[in-house]
Amino acid sequence: MDTAKRKKKPARERGYQPIEEVAACLRSLAAQIAQDNKGRLAKVVLNIYYEEDDESTVDSAIAAGAGD
Secondary structure, three states, rough: OOOOEEEOOOOHHHOOHHHHHHHHHHHHHHHHHHHOOOOOOOOOOOOOOOOOOOOHHHHHHHHHHHHH
């Protein structure tokens, strides 16, 4: 049997976003929650997973090679 190894999708295709974009969305969400729910209690669970950006790694490697 041939066991071909599946290639992992790039981080962006798996739903990862630039950290600046995530932070901006969280700030916007926090403002919306504070405005819409004055006087209420809330409990939040937040999981953040970090992954290196495959695209920027490839771009920087190409740029480094172009300078030779």
